[in-house]
Amino acid sequence: LVAVDRMKSIKEGLPKKTSEEWNRVMALCDPKGNWNKYREELGKGSPPKIPFIGRVLSDLTFADENEDLIGNDINFAKRELMKKMMQDIFENQGTGYAFEKVEPLYSILSCVPSPTNDSYSKQLYALSLQREP
Secondary structure, eight states: OHHHHTOHHHHHTSOHHHHHHHHHHHHHTOOHHHHHHHHHHHHHSOSOOOOOHHHHHHHHHHHHTSOSEETTEEOHHHHHHHHHHHHHHHHHHSSOOOOOOOTTHHHHHHTSOOOOSHHHHHHHHHHHHHHOO
């Protein structure tokens, strides 16, 4: 999102409806307040859902930073918290989407690289710099 959000002149040229939708998405993706707006919106729907992996990993990392032991005892509160997080992920994935393949859209989207690694974000950012330094 950073690569797109930084492109001010392009955003200024968007139709009003598209600009409003972009601002709504950016507000949902704001990590301030522990992703409260995102969590609230995600909680409204029913599965299947595709949670934002950055938020999921942040939550798991935060939970994992708690101590494994409290004195000589296992920290069961930590384990319960991580179990709840994993249950949420599995629940959201429990039902599949029934999408129809619509050509040529399906073929085009099949060729889009996966944004699952840091190099993809760097590529997008570099392209945004070429378009709008």
